[in-house]
Amino acid sequence: MSNKKRHKPRKKKSTAKYSLFRRELFQNPKQLSNKLYSLKYECSYGMREHFIDKIHNGNAPGYSYIFANLVSDSLHDINKRKNVILFNPNCRFRNEMEWAYLIIKKFEKKIQTFIALKEKYEKSLVLGNITEAQSAISEINESVSFSVWGCEQELLLGEIDGGFVGNKKLLSKTAEKTNNYLMLLLIDFYSYKAEIDSSHSNFNHHLNNFIEKSHDDFLTNYLNFKLKSFYDFEGFAKLEGLHKVICIESLMSIIDLYETYIKICMIIVSSQKSVDNFSVSNILNQTANLASGINDYRINKIQLLSGNIKSLPSKSCGKIEAGLYIALDYYTLGNYEACINEIKDNFHQVCNIFESIELISKCLVHLNKNIEDYFDENYGFLIKNLLQPIYNILICEDKEKSLKIVMNTIKTMGNSLFRDCLSWFCLRHVADYNADKLYFKRMAFLNSRIKNPLSLFCYSERKEQLQYLEKIESIGLCTKTCELFKSYLNNSFDKKLLSEMPKLRKDFYQAKSISDYDLTTGLERLEYLIEGSLSLTKLDHSKDNKLLFFYYERVASCLYELYLRSEKIEKALSLFIDSYLMNNSLVLRMNKNKLKEQIDKSRTNFESNIQVVVFDYLFDSSNHSQTYISLANYLDFNNLSLPSDLISFSGNVPDHVKEINFILHKIYTKEIMKRFVRLNPNDRSKERIYVLEYLIKNKNEKTYIDEINEIIKEDNIKEKIKLVDEKKIFVDTKSILSEFDEVFSEKFIRYKKLKGLDLDFYDLEKHHSKINVISEKISEELNDDRGKKQRYIAFKELFLDYLNEFLYNPKYGLDKFLSSRIRHGILENNLSKSFKDYNLLSFKFKKDDIDYNINEYWDMLIQQFPYYENQIHYLELKLVLSNFSKKIIDKIIEAYNWVRINDEKHPTGMFDYKVLYSDTYLTSIYGLLQKNNNFTSFFNELEKLVWAQTETIVESIRDRIDSELYDYFLNSLNELKTNVTSLKIHDTVSKEIISKIKLCKTMLKTDLQTTIKWFYVRKSEEYQDFYFDELVRTCLEINSKVNNTYESLDINFHVERNIYLTGDSFYYLYDTVNILYTNAIQHSGIKNYNQLNISIHAKSMGYSDFMEYLDTDLSEYSQLWADKIGEDKSPTLCLKISNDLGNDLNPLVIQKKVENAIQMFNKYDESKEYVSKEGGTGLIKINTILKFNIPTPAYLHVYYIKNNRFNAEVFINLKNILATKEN
Amino acid sequence: MKILLIEDDDIKAADIINFLEKEIDEVSEISRKNSWQSGLLEILDNLIYDFILLDMSMPRYDAEFGVTNEEFEPFAGLELLKEMKRKKISKSVCVITAFDVFGKDESKITAEELNIKLEQEFSGNYKGMVYFSRSLINWKDDLKTIILKEQ
Structure with missing residues (x-):
């Protein structure tokens, strides 16, 4: 039955019901809102159709409630309807969809114009003709309506045409045209979404952060619908909240209402589900009616997919x-x-x-x-x-x-x-x-x-x-x-068809087809094809590999499915691993979950199968426990104790050398190593290096060498770390930055790109908390000015994200360490230790008991005096001790809760970082960090700021333990003493209790001091102060360990022994020396290291000596240096590393390379990407280190060739890095 | 009865040992280990124990290993049970914990949930969980009941 037939206008329109409703609409304007609400949510479809028609034609009041601003001449008018029909939260989806349909029907011509112009816009966009695309959008704005959809597209065009800056300029400009909160929120998100350099995952992270904070279901549904893409569409298939989405959209523009309506129709038809009895057939009816006035291919496709094949x-x-x-x-x-x-x-x-x-x-x-x-x-x-x-x-x-x-x-x-x-x-x-x-x-x-x-x-x-x-x-x-x-x-x-088709396609389709009828033959055919592909891959690695992988992937995925269907687990496993080891992209179409399920269910013992080890790792590389089990089982099966034993074992399994190498390279890392109980942690590095040396022998890959280098360096540096075990306040900031590298890098780049752009926007973050229920404030307007710079808003987001990870990251954040190192029993035990030791604490029997009635020590003691006259005094003693215990335990629990991050859940937590969230604070640090454009140093600064706050916090905790807690315990003990003295208990008992109270008092201070020691900040990179010659020697030693041929180098070593520097500069100075030293070897042009002389000189020069040296040898820098250090007369570290140059090297070429690098200093030194690259970037890295990481007021580095030797000289003023020796 | 206690908290360990020595006559010998590694090695190398008392959250290594002692594992006890299962070691194990909740975020699990998980996964070895608190006394009864049940 067609929709027209179903909703055929009633013959008796002038029935009493219609007339009455009409009269009420006209007669009582004050009740208009209620009447329209009733029309939308309570009346029949026919009545709604009838009155919407009347209202639209001006034959009934209510136009401003339903149609106002659906066609908007400017952005300012969107979502600015003064009169709104209230939303009925209990309404049915059907109501909203029918309402939207009836409205859309009134704008068919406009929509048709939109569809035609939209097609023009989309074609121009794909072809890269931005001017034409922009003009199509302008035409849509003028001839149809301004819309949210149009804003989204304009921001995209702004990004494509003018890049990030173009996008952000447009965002600021657009914000001048509306002050509606919802509109501003949407365009802010659309601007972010249009950024080509921001990833899908980062955008989702940004959106989810907002959604998590929002308490409004209405807004959450709407934003999810409008902004989420790709995988997240799955959420839509659940069809929840769509009635809210379409309801909000009926307040925007006709374009937005139509696009959302069509999208919802597509979702329902695709999911084949119905919502509130509104089903595919209802969609079919509505869209069939729309098709008469709107030629939209999506409507035709909806018809086709919903079963109207014949109607094509x-x-x-x-x-x-x-x-x-x-x-x-x-x-x-x-x-x-x-x-x-x-x-x-x-x-x-x-x-x-x-x-x-x-x-x-x-x-x-x-x-x-x-x-x-x-x-x-x-x-x-x-x-x-x-x-x-x-x-x-x-x-x-x-x-x-x-x-x-x-x-x-x-x-x-x-x-x-x-x-x-x-x-x-x-x-x-x-x-x-x-x-x-x-x-x-x-x-x-x-x-x-x-x-x-x-x-x-x-x-x-x-x-x-x-x-x-x-x-x-x-x-x-x-x-x-x-x-x-x-x-x-x-x-x-x-x-005939087969003869016309290319062989690979023909064979594949035939094999695939037959497998639906005859699984065994299908399998044979596909196996034959795979064999063929493999032999071709082995034969020809150049020309046709692209096509081979194209087909191999299709055939292999199909074969894999069939193996799983026929439960040939080992074959599926083998195909998966072989394909992966050939090219890891080949297995992305193979369903790992299904194979894993079959392996787990199978009765076959896979302990002897090395491919299971690789598979378990590939299945979930973060599940170290499972990977370890598979690996350990395989080793046990073969009587091997450690994975490094696989090296000698590999000869026994020549067909699985690839798997062994994969295990050694990828799987046998620190996380897995630590599960091998017989491998002591101090031997891990040795074990890993042994494995890497084997891998280098097989395949001399740079990554292996780099890893060895890194291990040795870490080990050497670790030795220099000051171990202060009692300091338990720790955050692994390095790992946090590493885990969120992509997110933070992208956000930092956005922040940097906004530099110098005087673009304003609203700080919407402030309004999110105010507008919790968007449904009630749908037209909320922001009355404050657009005072915030976009760069500040980006900075704020970046800082707060970092702070959030610093505090709450479950693996590396402060809360994790507070929990595992302090709250984990140890605090409670330490604080109660003396009370317990002197039997002053009584116990409860069960958690729910109120009184602490059990104190075995005193119970036993009292039993020695059975003749004691008045039993009631025993009970009084028990009560006194119970009250005392309760007081102490409550206070300990209170102190336990101090060691928490202060938030809604833990209002008594003393780790209070709220001040860091305030705009006043953020504005001040924003100003402070304005000029810092280096990723590493920027985050170092952020870290320092958070640590500074933490230092203040731990200081107040120490004070509180030392004063409040101590006084409380002391007073409680004094009170206990008074209470016990007043009891008429046996003298022996009384004396013993009082003596124990005294002893407890004396021990109390010691216990609290132990606890106080925990509350010192321990930063992730806390190095001991060091002598510079130690650093240079460490560097030489590490390089010799990595490359023993370096041992034959002819080195002149003249480094002063008394240059004592602060620990925090160790890592950076190490890198500087290491770059210069390895450059001296690798760029010398001398292969026989016996013949390569390198001299390393370092000394500290006093102010006047150094200035004299500059005046004589580097006079052009003399004045600059003097200006930079001003009145300060600190000494300067002078480091010089020089090396011979091979006869084949052209000094002019080297000089040119150095000049090029120096030119880059100003161009690229702000770029994190460049600094993290390898090859030819050493001098730039040194410049970055000196400029950003070492807190020196003046530095200089010069490079020159003299007497066929390359000389590098680095001068660093030691003002902030000279350490004081402790005696 | 020979008991192995794997527990990193000295004060808690002292309480437990004190209780076992005084209150359970059947206990003839108690050894204590401080970490996942020393505990597991003791189990693998000395199959003499009748009962293992196991803390859930503890460091991976003994303090002597210095900086590596930072590897504190919220589920060290669970890992140890898994390794016993993998090695097919059959011993009675009781988990003694001072926590109501373990792990964080996705891996967060309550003591009750963990108890059920352990019962399902290690039905052979796992004998129950005891909630330990210095301010309570009933852990002693609970522990005694579990140990004596295995007698």
């Missing part, structure tokens, strides 16, 4: 689209050149169809051509963000990285074309994501303009699948491709 018109596409169907057939038959040309010739017309992008990429793979061969630089955006990553995913090259790029593209491009097609493309290429794949497949189908034969799998029944293919075929679209899929479904291939 016989001429269902235009000429341009038809070209794409032809191209599809060309691809099927292996005519790749023709396929590309067909698409390329009409690319400006079909560029907004995802299939055209995918087909081009596939053809390029088959033709072994690069993208640049077909697309010039004008397509930069398309190539970088779509074509290249898709191409790489297809050929399994850096697949995970490319998938991330595509996900970022989905995020960036947002609610426009390709979203669902790209999501489905990504999902097709990863197996482990636990999603309803059919749902995504259908969403992609609905969002594509063509009827791709491959979409047959959107139908679950074979009958429907065939029907779909036949229908497409019957209207003459890609008949060959349809034939192929029909043959595949029926497992009956026409010889």
Whole structure:
């Protein structure tokens, strides 16, 4: 039954009910809001349709409640409706959808204009024609309406055209046009989302942070719907809260209402679920009605997918689209050149169809051509963000990285074309994501303009699948491709078709098809194909590898599925591991979870299977416990005790050398090592180096050498760490930065990019807490000025994120260490120790008991005096002790709660960092750090600031223990003494208690002092002060250990012994010396180290001597130096490292290289990326260290060649780094 | 009955040992280890113990290893039980803990939940959990009941 028929206007419109309602609408304007509420939520569909029509035509009041500002002439008008129909939280989804539908029906013409202009916009966007895209958006704004959708697209164009700066300028400009909170919130998120350099994961992190803080279900639903992308779409499939989303959208613009309405229809149709009895058939009826006035391909697709296959018109596409169907057939038959040309010739017309992008990429793979061969630089955006990553995913090259790029593209491009097609493309290429794949497949189908034969799998029944293919075929679209899929479904291939197809495709489809009917034959065929692919891979590593991996991946994933289906676990495991070790991208389409389940359920003993060890690691590399179990089982089975024994064992299993090397390289790390109970921690480094030396012998990879270098360095440095075990306040900031490297780097880069841009925005963070219930304040306007700089807002977010990790990171944060090192029993035990030792504390029997009635010591003692006259005094003693115990225990619990981070849950926690969250504080440190543009030093500064606050906190804790706690305990003991004295108990008992009270008092101070010692800050890099010659010797020693050929170097070592420096400069000075020393060796051009002389000189020069030296030898720097140090007369460290140069080296070339590096100092020294790179960047790193990491007022480093020797001289004023010797 | 106590907190260990020595006649010998490593080595190398009393959260190594002692493991006891299971060592184990909750965030688990998990995963060895607090007395009865039940 069609919708028109169902909702046919009632014949008797003038029934009493209608008339009465009409009268009430007119007669009582004060009750208008209530009447409209009743119309929306309580009246029948027919009545709603009737009155919406009347209201829209001006024949009934209420226009301003329903239609005002749906068409807005400016951004300012959006969400500014003065009269609003209140939301009914208990309403049914059906109500909201029908209401939206009735409104949309009134704007069909506007929407049709929007659809046409949107297509123009999307094509221009893909083609990189930004001016045209911008003009399409302007046209939409003028001829249809301003909209949130339009804002999103404009910010994206701002980003593509003007980069990050363009985006942020536009954000500031847009904020001038509205002061509506919700609008500002959305454009702020859209601006962030449009940033090409911010990753999908980082954006989600940003969004989730906000959502977690928001207490409003309404807002959360809306933001999730509007902003989340890709995998997170799964949430939508649950269909919760969609009625709230559509309700908010009916207050925005008609474009936003329509786009959201269509998206919801697509979600319901794809998920095949109904909400509140509003089902696919209702969608079908509504969209069928809309189709008469709006030509939107998504509406046609909804019809098609909902079962109207037969309704597909016989001429269902235009000429341009038809070209794409032809191209599809060309691809099927292996005519790749023709396929590309067909698409390329009409690319400006079909560029907004995802299939055209995918087909081009596939053809390029088959033709072994690069993208640049077909697309010039004008397509930069398309190539970088779509074509290249898709191409790489297809050929399994850096697949995970490319998938991330595509996900970022989905995020960036947002609610426009390709979203669902790209999501489905990504999902097709990863197996482990636990999603309803059919749902995504259908969403992609609905969002594509063509009827791709491959979409047959959107139908679950074979009958429907065939029907779909036949229908497409019957209207003459890609008949060959349809034939192929029909043959595949029926497992009956026409010889002529087979003869026309390329061999690899033909074989694959045949094998896959037969496996549906005959599993064994299917398996044999696919195994044969895999064998063939493998032998080809081994033969030819150059030309055709791209295509081989393309096919291998498809065949192997299919075979893997069949192995799992037939429970051939070992074969599946072997295929998985072999593929992984060949190219780790090849297994992303293989479902690890299913294999893991089968292994766990299996009765087969896998202890002897080395591939299980590798698999368990790949399954979940963070589950060290499981990885250890598999590895230890394998070792036990083979009578080996440590994984390093695998080195000598590898000869016994020549087929598994790859697995052994993988285990030694990737698995046998510190986390696994520490689980081998017989391996002492102090031997770990030795063990790891032994393994790495073996790996170097097999494959001399730089990563192994670097790791050895790092281990030795760490060990040497560790020896210099001052161990102060009693200091328990610790945060592993290094690990925090390492864990969140991507997030913090991105945020820091955003913050840096905003430098110098005078762009304002609202500090929305302040308003989030005020506006907890958006549903009640949907039109909330912000009355304060846009006083905050965007850079400050970015800084605030960065700092608060860092602070949050510093405090709460479960692995490395302060709370973790407070818990494990102090609250973990030790505090309670230490504070109660003396009371317990002197039997002054009584106990409760059960946790829930009120009184502390059990004190065995005194109970026993009292029993010695059975003749004692008045038993009641025993009870009084028990009571006194119970009260005393309660007081002490309560105080200990109170003190226990001091050692917590102060937050809502723990208001008595003394680790109170609230001041750090205040705008006053943040503004001051923002100013302080303005000029710091170096990632490492910026975070060092942040760390110092948080530690500074921590120092203040621990000082007050120490004070509180020393005074408050001590006084409290002392007073309680005095009170106990008074109470006991007043009791008429036996003298012996009384005396003993009083004596114990005295002893306890004397011990109390000692106990508290022990506790006080714990409350000192211990930073993650706390090095002992050191002598500079020790540092240089450590450096030489480490290098000799890594490379024993260095031992033959001819070294002149003249380093003064008495230069004593502060510990915090150790790491940085070490790096400086190490870079200079390794440069001297590696860039000397002398291979025989016997013949290489290196001299290392270092001394401390007093002020006047050094100035004299500068005046004589480096006079051009003399004045600059004097200006920098001012009145200070601290000595200067002079380090000189020089080396011979080989005869083959051209001094001019070296000089040029040094000059280039020096030129870079100012250009690149602010860039974290550059500093972290290897090769030719040593001098730049030294410059960065001197500039940012060593707190010296003046430094200088010069490089020159003299007498065929390269000389490097570094001068550092020692004002802030000279240490005082303790005697 | 020979008992092995694996516990890093000296004061708690002293309380437990004191109780065992005085209150349970069946106990003939008590050894104590301070960490995951020393405890596990004792179990692997000396199969003489009849009963193991195990703390859940403790350092991985004894204090003598210095800086590595920072490796404090919230689930050291669980790991130890897993290794006993892997090595097919059959011994009665009782967990004595002063915590209501273990781990944080995703790995957070209450003592009751952990007790159920241990019962399911190590039904052979695991005999129960005792909640220890210096201000309570009933842990003694609970511990006594569990130990004597195994007699």
